[in-house]
Amino acid sequence: MMSCADAARLMSDEMQGAVNTRARLRLRLHLMMCSGCQQYRKQLSQLRRWLKSGQLDADYTTQPESMQLEESTRKRIHDSLQVELERTQNS
C-alpha cells in the first residue's frame, strides 16, 4: 500500500494538476483508510487559501516598516535616475 510520505507528495502534485488517473485512484484508496492524510489534504487547501488571500502580498509587503533603503543606496539610485532622466530628456 501507498505510504503517507508518497501520498503527501501526490497530494501536492495534485494541486498543480500533475497527477494521472491511476495515481489518483491509489491516492483515493489511501485516503479512505488514513485520517492523518485526510487532515493533511485539508491543511494543504487551507494553506493555499491563506497564501492566496493577499494578506502576505500587500504592497508594503510583510517586512517591517522599519526596513528601509539606506541613505547611501537611496542616493545611488536617485543619482542614476537623474542621469537617465536627463539623458532621455535631451535625446
Added chain:
Amino acid sequence: MSTAQNRDTQDIATKPENWLERYGDALYRYAFARLRDKAQAEDAVQECLLAALNARSDYRAESSEKTWLFGILKHKILDQFRRNAREVQISADDEADALIDRSFDVSGRWRQPPGVWQDPGNEVEHSQFWAMLEHCMDGLPKTLSAAIRLIEIDDVSSEEACKALGISATNLWVRLHRARLGLRGCVQSNWFSKSSRRSQQK
C-alpha cells in the same frame, strides 16, 4: 488646466522624481521578501525605477502608479531569480531540507499525524496569524520559499516558474511538495500547537 491636449511625457501624472521617495522603501521591502538578499533587493529597485523611467510613456491610468511600478518590480525579481539559478548554489539549505524529511518515519508514516486546523478567529489574533505565516515562509529554505511564493502568492504559471528558477517541472513539483510540508510543520508548531485557545477541544 487642460489635460487632453498636452499629453506629452511632461504632463503624464507620473513624476519620476517622486517615485523613489514615495515608493522606494515599499518596493525594497517587497523585493527583499522575495530575494532574501539586501544587495539584490536594492538592485531590483534600481532596475525597476530605471525601467519605469524609460517606459513611462507606456503608463496608462488604468492601474495606479503604484501597481504599475510593482508590476515592473516583479519582472525584475524574476530576472534576478534567473541569474541566481545560473550560479551553482551551495546549499546551506540542505539541513533545513532534511528537517522537512523528518515529517515521516522510515516506513513513510506520519511521525505526528496532522490534526484539525481552525481558521484564525478575531482581529487581534488575525494579525498575529499573518505575522506567523510570513515568519514560516521566511524560515523555509530559500529555494523552496521562492518556488511556493511564485506559484501561490504571485500566481505565476508553472512554466514561468520553471524558467525563472531554471529547473524542470519535476523539480518544481518536488520543491513545492517540500515547501508545503515545511510550511505545514511550521504553522502547526508555531500556531496550532502553541495555545489551547486554538485547539479543537475548545
